[in-house]
Amino acid sequence: MTTKERLIEAGLRMLEAEGPEALNARKLAAAIGASTMTVYTHFGGMAGLYDALIRRAFLQFGDALAEVKPSDDPVADVFVLGLTYREFALASPQRFRFMFGVTAPGSGAAVAQDLTNEGSPSGMPEMSATFDHLVEAVRRALEAGRIRGDDPVPIAGQFWSMIHGFVLLEMTGFFGTRGEGVPAVLAPLASNVLLGLGDDPAKLEKSAQKGYDWLASREQTPTIQPTMSVRRGRRPRRE
Amino acid sequence: MTTKERLIEAGLRMLEAEGPEALNARKLAAAIGASTMTVYTHFGGMAGLYDALIRRAFLQFGDALAEVKPSDDPVADVFVLGLTYREFALASPQRFRFMFGVTAPGSGAAVAQDLTNEGSPSGMPEMSATFDHLVEAVRRALEAGRIRGDDPVPIAGQFWSMIHGFVLLEMTGFFGTRGEGVPAVLAPLASNVLLGLGDDPAKLEKSAQKGYDWLASREQTPTIQPTMSVRRGRRPRRE
């Protein structure tokens, strides 16, 4: 394994364990038994290292989403993709925030401004690769006639917006603490969007149930009832 | 004006102008003609200052949202609140990211962990105050019979998730560069959610149009056609 590779992996471990602020050149170098110079030799500085870490994290993200194999129910696949998105984020909130948030601070922030994707040759292709999994599921849903529309990209953008926002808000503590937000907010939200896109309520209910089954198979969450119905999400106690 | 107040305002200016990484005790103190000790006297350290800045920013956020006066069309109010949310974020992406802790490296990051709200006595009440504007609009929409459901809180959570995710993704450059995402993604998304919540398509169309009118009155965006219809958002060119 190259020194560069070891730096990236040590950096990721450090990022996930202690957060971005604990990522410093000296500790990192010490972790692989080298001097701080390695950071500059291989990455040009901490900013370059951050960039490499983010790219690597997006590759991990893409791998996680790629494990959702297309089934014969593309809408269920959309549910599962969303839940996988969430699972990846919650697996290491530090890493997730780092991926989307290295907008500026210590980092040279070469990243922040325009890590556009979408045809822009520069930027971060790893990011759009992640997005593509969702686009593909939406495309199949369109093809299967489950939802209306023609271009899957903006529709996938709708799903991405909602899951991304939900996950970030859930991570900061809204929606309760123990995954209550999924049945209370996320599932009804996804169902509403799909309803609005024209999916059949009965089919939707079945697809949502598959999403819940997946979730139950992933976590031991006996407290969450299978209420991933179209409406009637159990509302959390407020005040 | 107290020294504390001057520190906060100088900090906000610096944050908006140069981003969180430019926020350092020495420049900040110099900006108000004092020594770095003032930061420790008044805030206990940079982390405390960050906290104060975030609280202040959320107050500004709440003020911005409070300018959306309740009309006789609560669904239109939801649209306008969402667009105001976006406008506030885009007015200073640096500030917005800072507020939600999507900031990372250099920042004190004492913030990120648990600025929960929702009944949690500790945390950041300014945050839930912001949220309350949306809850109130949803409550009125429920009361007016525009959407189905009983508890406005989780429904507002749906809207918050989607607008929050959309804004963050838009800020990082997805959805194109010049606000194309609003007609292509955000408007259809909001409409779909409202449809899923049971709003009448004809009424929804009118409310969405009011949202578009508001947006047009806010910006000079002649390139965006009034296509904020329920479906048929103009899809952006892909590849």
Added chain:
DNA sequence: CACGCCTGTATAACATAGTTACGCTAGGGT
């Protein structure tokens, strides 16, 4: 009025972390 205390401030030093300068070594090509 004098004393003591508390608060806010400044100066200066300390610790940490990103970065750079510079020299050394090893390997490969000429």
Added chain:
DNA sequence: ACCCTAGCGTAACTATGTTATACAGGCGTG
């Protein structure tokens, strides 16, 4: 055999958060 380059280490430089310490002013109390 010579030289060049890449990778690395040591050490220093710089920026920044933080702390120690002292000073000044206000205020209450004797």
